[in-house]
Amino acid sequence: MEERDASTTWGVPGAGLRPLLLDAASAHASNVVQYEDDGTVQLRHEAVGERRIPLRRQVPCIRATFDDLNKALSRLANSPRLADGRSLRELYDEEAARYDELCVNAASEGRFEPDYGTYVFDPREEVLYLVAPKMWHRLALVTSNSKLLVDPAGALSWAQIRERLEGAVVGFAGVSVGGNILEGWLREARPQQVKVADPDWVELTNFNRGERMSMRHLAQSRAARFDPRNPYDVPRVSKAAYIAHESLLVDPYTEFFVYEQGITRDCIDRFLGGEGDEPKIDVLVEEMDDLDLKVYVREQARRHGVDVLMLSDFGHRAHLMWNPFRADPQAILGHAVGDEELLAKLAATKTGDRSKLPEFIEALCGEASFGGPFKDWLEGVGEQPTGSLPQSGATAMASGAIGGKELALHVLGHPPPPGNRIIYNLLDRSAKA
Amino acid sequence: MDIDDERFYERGPRPSDVPEGTPWDAWTIALWPVEELAGLGAGEGDAETQLAYLAAFGLLAPTTHNTVPQRFELLPDDAGLRVWLDRRDVLADSDPTGRQAVVSVGCVLANVELAAQSVGLSARVETHELAGESLRPYDGEGDPLVGLATVHFSSADPSSAPPTEWRELMRRRKMVRAEYDRAPLPDALVEELDAATAAHEGLGLHLITDGPTKLFLGKFQELADATVINREGFARELGHWLLANDDPSDRGMRGWEFGLALEPARRFHLGLKGELSLLPDETAGFAKAGNIGMRSASAVGVLTAAADDAEHWLTAGRVYQRIALVLLREGFVAAMHAGITEVTAPNMALRGRLRTRSRPVVVFRTGRPVHPADGQRPHASRPPLASVLLG
Numbered sequence: 003m004e005e006r007d008a009s010t011t012w013g014v015p016g017a018g019l020r021p022l023l024l025d026a027a028s029a030h031a032s033n034v035v036q037y038e039d040d041g042t043v044q045l046r047h048e049a050v051g052e053r054r055i056p057l058r059r060q061v062p063c064i065r066a067t068f069d070d071l072n073k074a075l076s077r078l079a080n081s082p083r084l085a086d087g088r089s090l091r092e093l094y095d096e097e098a099a100r101y102d103e104l105c106v107n108a109a110s111e112g113r114f115e116p117d118y119g120t121y122v123f124d125p126r127e128e129v130l131y132l133v134a135p136k137m138w139h140r141l142a143l144v145t146s147n148s149k150l151l152v153d154p155a156g157a158l159s160w161a162q163i164r165e166r167l168e169g170a171v172v173g174f175a176g177v178s179v180g181g182n183i184l185e186g187w188l189r190e191a192r193p194q195q196v197k198v199a200d201p202d203w204v205e206l207t208n209f210n211r212g213e214r215m216s217m218r219h220l221a222q223s224r225a226a227r228f229d230p231r232n233p234y235d236v237p238r239v240s241k242a243a244y245i246a247h248e249s250l251l252v253d254p255y256t257e258f259f260v261y262e263q264g265i266t267r268d269c270i271d272r273f274l275g276g277e278g279d280e281p282k283i284d285v286l287v288e289e290m291d292d293l294d295l296k297v298y299v300r301e302q303a304r305r306h307g308v309d310v311l312m313l314s315d316f317g318h319r320a321h322l323m324w325n326p327f328r329a330d331p332q333a334i335l336g337h338a339v340g341d342e343e344l345l346a347k348l349a350a351t352k353t354g355d356r357s358k359l360p361e362f363i364e365a366l367c368g369e370a371s372f373g374g375p376f377k378d379w380l381e382g383v384g385e386q387p388t389g390s391l392p393q394s395g396a397t398a399m400a401s402g403a404i405g406g407k408e409l410a411l412h413v414l415g416h417p418p419p420p421g422n423r424i425i426y427n428l429l430d431r432s433a434k435a
Numbered sequence: 436m437d438i439d440d441e442r443f444y445e446r447g448p449r450p451s452d453v454p455e456g457t458p459w460d461a462w463t464i465a466l467w468p469v470e471e472l473a474g475l476g477a478g479e480g481d482a483e484t485q486l487a488y489l490a491a492f493g494l495l496a497p498t499t500h501n502t503v504p505q506r507f508e509l510l511p512d513d514a515g516l517r518v519w520l521d522r523r524d525v526l527a528d529s530d531p532t533g534r535q536a537v538v539s540v541g542c543v544l545a546n547v548e549l550a551a552q553s554v555g556l557s558a559r560v561e562t563h564e565l566a567g568e569s570l571r572p573y574d575g576e577g578d579p580l581v582g583l584a585t586v587h588f589s590s591a592d593p594s595s596a597p598p599t600e601w602r603e604l605m606r607r608r609k610m611v612r613a614e615y616d617r618a619p620l621p622d623a624l625v626e627e628l629d630a631a632t633a634a635h636e637g638l639g640l641h642l643i644t645d646g647p648t649k650l651f652l653g654k655f656q657e658l659a660d661a662t663v664i665n666r667e668g669f670a671r672e673l674g675h676w677l678l679a680n681d682d683p684s685d686r687g688m689r690g691w692e693f694g695l696a697l698e699p700a701r702r703f704h705l706g707l708k709g710e711l712s713l714l715p716d717e718t719a720g721f722a723k724a725g726n727i728g729m730r731s732a733s734a735v736g737v738l739t740a741a742a743d744d745a746e747h748w749l750t751a752g753r754v755y756q757r758i759a760l761v762l763l764r765e766g767f768v769a770a771m772h773a774g775i776t777e778v779t780a781p782n783m784a785l786r787g788r789l790r791t792r793s794r795p796v797v798v799f800r801t802g803r804p805v806h807p808a809d810g811q812r813p814h815a816s817r818p819p820l821a822s823v824l825l826g
Contacts, residue, residue: 201650201730228787234780235787240647263646266617292727294614354690354699356717382714389661389719 016049027117180289186406201264211398317376458816476589533570541752613809615802659774674707
């Protein structure tokens with residue numbers, strides 16, 4: 003049963019797809035991680051049971067992390083200053099020296115690893131990574147971004163900008179195109195916490211636009227079948243869990259709040275407003291297929307005063323739209339039509355009349371959202387290989403980049419674009435606000 | 436047969452979900468007082484009329500594609516009602532074994548049993564010996580009619596508890612193929628449904644309420660519907676039974692039962708029959724609706740059978756219909772999803788998901804319409820009672 007539900011057990015670190023993080027010093031001291039003479043690791047933990055992890059499934063990453071930082075961090079006088087007055091480079095030099103010393107000591111005692119860093123056990127692949135402490139691992143992930151992103155006044159220091167970006171909590175409802183935007187946001191901001199919600203599972207037809215999707219996520223292993231010989235019994239992988247899993251293999255220190263059942267009326271308040279240790283979100287990225295939910299979450303986001311960003315990939319167009327509910331609690335749900343009209347158009351989509359769908363989309367996203375081959379598809383012109391809305395892989399990718407940048411700008415205080423909307427036309431190679 | 440069934444039906448204003456016209460007369464059936472039927476088992480009164488009245492409730496039962504394959508033989512001398520399957524109404528493409536037709540007749544039996552119980556009669560169902568081959572769609576060879584079961588009526592013990600009024604529930608029951616509100620089922624109701632199933636050996640009820648499994652079922656319902664629609668034979672057959680809203684037929688399913696407006700319903704009817712071209716997104720949207728419906732359910736029920744034979748199909752139908760009426764009593768509507776049981780891939784996948792080797796025979800979802808207006812969609816039509824009485 004556990005294996006069948008492997009993609010639906012995000013609450014348990016070390017089960018399903020959620021990695022298990024273990025402080026190296028504690029793991030050594032408590033024999034949770036114990037090296038045999040040949041280097042094989044004995045991992046004993048209540049979440050994963052007892053596992054023997056051979057050398058080929060161990061990936062020590064710390065030395066590589068320090069080497070890479072050494073190459074990247076500036077030695078010059080303009081190295082960013084931290085709160086205690088030291089430069090980032092000075093701090094790095096001290097930490098690297100400390101690590102070297104620990105390594106020497108460990109080697110002299112015949113140990114494989116010093117008490118340093120964090121073990122990350124990936125239960126899906128059964129690989130044990132050893133990564134640098136949080137600050138250094140995460141620093142390496144943003145070093146190349148340098149100080150390209152600044153606040154509108156250009157007044158914030160590198161450290162202050164990092165603090166803002168790291169502290170922002172963005173919730174992603176729908177992680178197909180939304181997964182691309184998540185990736186853009188993670189690369190740009192490397193936040194400490196993020197929320198993802200999607201009730202669907204990964205499908206091969208998503209791969210043209212699914213960030214980091216691969217065969218690993220198309221189906222669960224044969225072990226998850228009730229009858230291993232039943233070819234129709236194909237347990238699938240949750241989209242929300244897969245994207246969190248993949249992202250955590252980049253930065254295992256990110257705290258993911260994973261909603262595998264997607265956004266529902268039962269969980270929307272927690273998703274938006276937080277609960278207990280779960281923070282409220284600052285921005286909602288809405289990328290769901292369900293038309294009712296698209297409207298519903300906007301109603302709820304408005305009630306919570308949470309801004310909503312949506313990137314719609316209409317054919318070759320990446321269509322960016324903000325609902326600025328934080329600044330304007332009375333803002334309409336759609337674009338340029340009142341809420342009543344929007345709801346009427348939503349109701350009309352349920353009658354089976356396909357002409358009502360574009361009318362609703364235009365009410366939600368604004369006029370002139372469509373064009374070119376996408377409009378042809380809507381009008382039933384020419385060949386149509388797919389029954390679902392056509393989606394270009396590259397447009398989805400571009401939407402991710404645009405969305406990630408937009409979120410970072412928003413968090414740093416840049417105002418939304420005029421009219422809260424921009425259409426990037428990748429076919430015409432133009433952009434229109 | 437000379438039965439005055441006019442007096443079975445009420446005249447006057449109809450409920451808002453019962454359209455005017457003879458195809459919907461069946462839903463206006465009157466609730467005769469107990470005294471009218473009390474003598475059935477004792478040879479008192481006009482047994483033929485009494486039996487026909489009970490058969491009229493059998494006519495209200497749901498049947499696959501609303502094909503109404505049941506036929507009734509009145510046995511006044513034995514105080515019995517024999518229920519037959521007319522194989523000319525078994526769907527050749529989507530029901531090649533006759534499984535869904537037999538499940539339908541099981542629903543008919545349940546209505547007859549429960550209607551009898553409502554008026555204080557005791558009803559005993561005698562299932563006939565059934566050979567699988569004889570239930571297949573009629574191909575011109577042999578007898579198109581197959582007797583499946585006989586219901587024997589007798590007077591109930593007068594000291595027993597007052598009967599439940601099932602007939603009123605039968606009049607109100609209909610398939611509501613809409614998005615539901617995900618409201619949880621009360622525990623006591625779940626226990627009652629489990630008990631209703633457990634009373635029949637060889638049947639299992641899986642009530643699925645968790646999101647991931649409902650998602651799974653939704654996706655596979657969509658797969659099943661997409662499979663049906665994309666196979667020419669299936670699509671033509673569905674088009675034959677999925678009718679325009681203004682179609683005068685007394686069988687089949689009108690588009691409005693699926694929430695389709697006049698023109699989309701006409702397009703689907705003609706498009707599925709191959710008389711006009713539907714666009715891929717139209718058929719995909721149709722399949723998607725089933726997916727959304729599953730995911731929105733308070734629970735999805737799966738009746739599994741230990742043996743894939745007619746006796747179990749019949750019993751599954753009887754149990755399903757009782758469950759549907761119990762749910763309605765508690766304010767929950769239901770919709771059946773035959774595709775997931777009849778298309779091989781989703782059926783096999785469902786077994787894996789349910790961790791069972793038994794065959795899913797009936798899949799249904801239950802809940803309350805998230806949009807109350809959806810609960811007011813019209814009932815399906817029914818043919819006149821006389822047309823389904825044999826002899």
